[in-house]
Amino acid sequence: MHDLAVKLNDTLKGTCAYDLLSDYGLRMYVPKGIIVQSSEAKEKAKKHNATIGVAMENGSAMYYPGMKAQFADTMKAGEIFPYAPMGGVLALRNAWKADMERKNPLLEEKITSLPVVTSGLTNALSLVCSLFLEVGGDVVLPDMYWENYNLILDEQRQANKIMFPIFKGNGFNVEGLDYALRAADDCVMVLLNFPNNPTGYTPTEKESDEIIAVLKKHADNGQKIVLVCDDAYFGLFFDDEPCRQSLFAKACGLSRNILAVKCDAATKEEMVWGFRVAFVTYGGTDFTDAQYDALVQKTMGAIRGSLSSCSMPGQNIILKGLADPNHDSDRAKGVEKIGERYLRLKESLKKYTDNEVLKPLPFNSGYFMSFWCKPNAEDLRKYLLDKYQTGIIRSDDHHIRIAFSSVDVQNIEDLVDTVYKAASEL
Ligand SMILES: Cc1ncc(COP(=O)(O)O)c(C=O)c1O
Numbered sequence: 001m002h003d004l005a006v007k008l009n010d011t012l013k014g015t016c017a018y019d020l021l022s023d024y025g026l027r028m029y030v031p032k033g034i035i036v037q038s039s040e041a042k043e044k045a046k047k048h049n050a051t052i053g054v055a056m057e058n059g060s061a062m063y064y065p066g067m068k069a070q071f072a073d074t075m076k077a078g079e080i081f082p083y084a085p086m087g088g089v090l091a092l093r094n095a096w097k098a099d100m101e102r103k104n105p106l107l108e109e110k111i112t113s114l115p116v117v118t119s120g121l122t123n124a125l126s127l128v129c130s131l132f133l134e135v136g137g138d139v140v141l142p143d144m145y146w147e148n149y150n151l152i153l154d155e156q157r158q159a160n161k162i163m164f165p166i167f168k169g170n171g172f173n174v175e176g177l178d179y180a181l182r183a184a185d186d187c188v189m190v191l192l193n194f195p196n197n198p199t200g201y202t203p204t205e206k207e208s209d210e211i212i213a214v215l216k217k218h219a220d221n222g223q224k225i226v227l228v229c230d231d232a233y234f235g236l237f238f239d240d241e242p243c244r245q246s247l248f249a250k251a252c253g254l255s256r257n258i259l260a261v262k263c264d265a266a267t268k269e270e271m272v273w274g275f276r277v278a279f280v281t282y283g284g285t286d287f288t289d290a291q292y293d294a295l296v297q298k299t300m301g302a303i304r305g306s307l308s309s310c311s312m313p314g315q316n317i318i319l320k321g322l323a324d325p326n327h328d329s330d331r332a333k334g335v336e337k338i339g340e341r342y343l344r345l346k347e348s349l350k351k352y353t354d355n356e357v358l359k360p361l362p363f364n365s366g367y368f369m370s371f372w373c374k375p376n377a378e379d380l381r382k383y384l385l386d387k388y389q390t391g392i393i394r395s396d397d398h399h400i401r402i403a404f405s406s407v408d409v410q411n412i413e414d415l416v417d418t419v420y421k422a423a424s425e426l
Contacts, residue, residue, distance in 0.1 A: 004029035011294040015287060016224045017259045020187055021298070025131035028301040035086055035304070054082060071313070079316035084309050087300050088117025088279075092319040096279055099322065100264070103235065104249035107283075112252060112262075113292035115279035116299045119310045121232050121265035124278045126152050127302045128261050129189070132226045133157045138184040139191055140177065142166035144361075144370070144395065146197040146230075159189075166196070170362050172203040174210040181218045181225075188223060190215065192247060193230035195237075195366025198393070198401035202242030202365040212250045219257035227251050231264040233366035235331075238339035241364040252283030259284050266318050268367070271334055275314035338367070341404045341412050345369065348416040357423045367405035371419070373398055375426035384422045392419065 005027050012018040030036070038051040045051070055062040061081040068077055087093065096115050101107045118124040129152050133139055136158050141149070143163040153159040162184050164176030181188065192211075194202040203211060219225055229248040237244055251260035265278035282295045303309070321327060349360055356374065363369035373380055377394040384390040393401040400419075407415055 001027055002029055004032065008294040008297055011290050015259075015284060015291055016226075016257050017282075017284060017287075017291070017295060019224050020132050020189075020226045020259055022130065022132060022134040022137070024302075025298060028131065028298040028305075030086065030297045030301045030304065039085075052083075074320060075313070075316065080313045082312060084117070084312040084315055086304065086309065087296060088115075088310060089312075089315040089319060092277075092315050092322075093117065093279075095319060095322050097281070100262070100281070104245045106245055106249035107252065110249070110252040110283060111287070111292075113282040113287075113296050115262075115281040116296055116303070117310050117315060118278045118280055118303065119307050120276040121230070121263055121267055121278040122148060122152075123276075123307065124263040124265070124280045125149070125228070125230060126156065127299060127306070128228055128263060128280060129153065129157050129159075131298060131302055132228075132259075132261070133159055133189045134187075136160060137187070137189065138162055139189040140164070140180040140184055141191040142173070142176070142196070144196065144199050144399070145191075145193060146232075147395075149191070153191075166199060166201070167362060172201065172207045172211070174207060174214055177211060178214045178217075181214065181223065184223070186223055187226075189226045189228060191228045191230065193232065194247065195233040195242065195364075196368075197232065197366065198368050198395050198399070199361050199370045200363030200366040200368040201361070202237070203247075204241055205243045208243040208245075208247055208250060211247060212254065215251065215258060216254055219255035223257065225258045227258060227260045229260065229262050229264075231262060233268055234264055235269055236335060236338060236366045238335070238342045238365065248281070248283060253285050256285045266314075270318060270321065270331070272314070272318060272321075275318065276311055277314045277318055337409075338405050340409045341407060344409050344412040345402075345404050345416065348413040352416075352420055355420065358420055361399075368401050368403050370395060370399050370401050373400055373423055375423060379426055380423055383426055384419065387425075388418050388422055390415065390418050390422070 008029055009026055041049050041051045060078060063077055063081045071080060093115050118127060139153055139159045140162045144166045153161055162180045164180040165173050167173055168175060215225060229246055231246050234246060248260050248262040251258055260283040262281040266272050280299055282292060359372045361370045377398055377400050381392055381394045384392055395401050
């Protein structure tokens, strides 16, 4: 193992993070190679700086004017063309942290790491799993989750998925989480995504407190838990039912045996799907600055060894966009628009309450809702496409997912009627 990895591990010894790191996670470090030498040179090499693989002219990265012309004048060339710093643009990391604290007031009295920028949220999840989920290790998660998890959990980590039914009655199955944790190893990852894809469900305040109580109970019994909060759809709340704060905010500082990890993104929160900018933030109990820094360095090492670095223009556009005077009202308008579709959907479903062929699962947030369907879900999907030119997603043999986020409000009722009609014809 590299000396620098050993140093980071020594810093982390005594925390649950040390026990939770995978073999790969233990081996990670930030090389003192080109990047570190270049940043040293940036400060001291006033005469000649021949360190980094960038074409430079008069101390700045060169560029083609035709490329620069595609950006507004508010973007300086230095914010577009050079490589982004390791860990991300510092001002953006600070701004994201401040925004996260504003949206999660519980965090104000807690200490977390600085967010690390990743290339989208999929990348954040993949990195966190590589660092904290041993190959073949246990991961607890509900049985309805974003399909892409399979490529990370099954194929990359070959993980042992301990799943529980997401719902009990009309609410989150807290008991199921409890049972699943009982069946899991001493070191376990819990992966929770709220608002959930594909169901669109976020636990209520009471349920989220119950989830936290279950996690604490197992941690108090000695289980070491890395809680990964996939907050992809955070903030997409349209009524008072869902808990408005991330589970991350409640899990930080909960137990010495719990490391909470927030994976969130500008992707959906800022409506910049193609920018590929997301964040990983760590929250533990009594972690020192040096220990948080060690976790950040391990994460940066994993990024260096996979992507090298993330998009520079994307990060700077988001940084400027967050500071735009209209930003908060723009964001509120975006949420309101999706909320109108959500409310129209709820309304449109009312006439089908006793339908035996399609039954909506509980949903209260996010982009999606799911139905249990009596006919085979793939048959229904194909039938909807062929006969009604309507696209939906088949989640498994008897569940379909509808993205109400992507349908204009005036078409929501017709969408619902069409899906019910098609299901009744099969
Ligand atoms: C639950 C969930 N997590 C993560 C992601 C990934 O987001 P990104 O596009 O930033 O990789 C998505 C995207 O659809 C998602 O639905």
